[in-house]
Amino acid sequence: MTFRRKRTAILISGRGSNMRALIEHARNPSYPAEIVLVLSNQPNAAGLTFAKETNIACAVVDHKIYAGREEFERSMQVLLELHRIELICLAGFMRMLTPWFIGQWHGRLLNIHPALLPAYRGLKTHERALADGAKIHGCTVHFVVAAMDEGPIIAQAAIAVLDSDTPSSLAGRVLAEEHAIYPAALACVAEGSLRVEGNRVFCGDSVTSSEPPALRVPFGK
Ligand code: GRF
Numbered sequence: 001m002t003f004r005r006k007r008t009a010i011l012i013s014g015r016g017s018n019m020r021a022l023i024e025h026a027r028n029p030s031y032p033a034e035i036v037l038v039l040s041n042q043p044n045a046a047g048l049t050f051a052k053e054t055n056i057a058c059a060v061v062d063h064k065i066y067a068g069r070e071e072f073e074r075s076m077q078v079l080l081e082l083h084r085i086e087l088i089c090l091a092g093f094m095r096m097l098t099p100w101f102i103g104q105w106h107g108r109l110l111n112i113h114p115a116l117l118p119a120y121r122g123l124k125t126h127e128r129a130l131a132d133g134a135k136i137h138g139c140t141v142h143f144v145v146a147a148m149d150e151g152p153i154i155a156q157a158a159i160a161v162l163d164s165d166t167p168s169s170l171a172g173r174v175l176a177e178e179h180a181i182y183p184a185a186l187a188c189v190a191e192g193s194l195r196v197e198g199n200r201v202f203c204g205d206s207v208t209s210s211e212p213p214a215l216r217v218p219f220g221k
Contacts, residue, residue, distance in 0.1 A: 003032075005026075005031070005032055005033055005034040005190070006032060006033045006034065006086045006087050006189075006190040007034055007036045007083065007084050007085050007086045007087070008022075008026070008033040008034060008035050008036065008037075008085065008086065008087040008088070008089060008186065008190070009035075009036065009037040009038070009039055009080055009083065009085045009087075009088050009089070010022055010023075010035060010037070010038050010039070010088075010089045010091050011039050011040070011041075011076075011088060011089070011090050011091065011093040012038060012039070012040050012042075012045050012047045012048075012051075012091050012092055012093055013040060013041055013042045013045055013092055013093050013094040013095070014042065014045050014046060014047060014092050014094070015045075015046050015047055015092060016038075016045065016046060016047015016048070016050060016051065016091065016092065017047075017092075017175060017178075017179065018089075018091035018092060018112055018178055018179065018182050019038060019047050019050075019051065019089075019091045019092075020047070020050055021178075021179035021180075021182060021183055022035060022089060022091065022182060022183055022186060023035050023038075023050075023051070023054060023056065024183075025183035025186075025187075026183075031183075031187060031190075032187050032190035032191040033087060033186050033187065033189075033190035035056055036056060036057060036083055036084075036085070037056065037057050037058075037059065037079070037080070037083045037085060038051040038056055038057070038058045038059070039058075039059045039060075039061060039076060039079060039080075040058075040059075040060050040061075041060070041061055041062060041063045041072070041093070041094075041095055042060075042062075042094075043060045043062055045060075047091075047092075048060070057083065059079050061075050061076050061079065063095055069095070069096070069097075069098050070098055070100055070101075072095070073097065073098060073100065073101040076101070077101065077104060086108060087108050087109075087110070087186070087189060087190060088105055088108060088109045088110070089110050089111075089112075089182070089186060090109070090110065090111040090112070090144065091112060091182070092112075093111075096148065097144065099146045102144055102145065102146050105144070107143060107196070108189075109143065109144040110141060110142070110143060110144065110154065110182075110185065110186060110189060111141070111142055111143075111144050111149075111151075112139060112140070112141050112178050112181075112182050113125075113139065113140045113141075113142065113149050114126065114139050114171065114174050114175070114178065115129065115137065115138070115139065115140065116136070116137065116138045116139070116140060116156055116158060117140040117142060117149055117150075117153060117156075118149075118150070119134075121148060121149035121150070122148070122149065124167075125137075126167040126168075126170045126171045126174065127167045129161065129170070130161065130165060130166075130167060130170065134161055135160065135161050135217040135218070136158050136159070136160060136161065136215060136217055137158070137159060137161050137170060137174060138156055138157050138158035138159055138174060138177060139156065139157055139174050139175075139177050139178045139181060140153055140155070140156045141153070141154045141155045141156075141181055141182055141185035141186075142154055143196070143201075151199075152196050152198075152199050152200065152201045153199070153201060154185040154188060154189065154194070154201050154203065155181040155182075155184060155185040155188070155203075156181070157177035157178075157180065157181045158215045159173050159174060159177060159215075160215065160217040160218075161217070188203040
C-alpha cells in the first residue's frame, strides 16, 4: 500500500511549543503528516527560532503591512499554495481568520484551544476556569469554522484542577496535555480515518474501543 504523508503547515504567533510538539512527532517517518512550512504573522515570534533550526521552510507574513484581513490572508494563501499545503494547524496563531480563508480550508484547518470546549471560548481560559471554581479543565483540538472556537471537536484532554492551582500552574499542566493531543489529532486527520457527522467526529476504531476511565474530581482520587 502506498503511503503519502500529508503536507502540513503550522501557523504561529508566539512561543510555538505546540508547533514544536507537532514537528517532533512528525520527525518519525511513519507519522502521517509532514510539517513542510511554519508561517508566523509576527516577525519576532519566539517559535521561529526553533523552526529555523530545522529543515522546515519558515515564512513571516506580517499582518501589519496589509490594508485588511483578507489582503493579509491572500498573501498567506499564496505561500500555502506554493508549498502545496494540504493541512493547516493553528498553534497559538493570534489572528482572527475571515470566512473567506476558513472556506478555502474547510475540513483541513485545525486549532488547539486551552479549555474544554464549548466551555471557555476566547482568552484567559485558565483564569476564568479558576474564578468559576471548575474542578475539571483541559484542552481541545477542533476543526476551524467561521465562528470563533467552534467547530467539530477532534480530541480533548481533561485534567483535575488542584486547590493549589494558579492560572500559570494550571496552564502548565494543560499545555502538557496540548502537546499530547495535538499530534494525535493531526495524525487522525492526516491518515483520513475520521468521520464527521454534524459536530461529532469519530476517529478510526476509537468509537468501538473499550471505554476510557472517567475523570472524577475529587471522588476519583
Ligand atoms: C496554547 O495554549 C494554545 O492552546 C493556544 O495558544 C497557546 C499557544 O502556545 N491556542 P504555544 O505557542 O503553542 O506554546
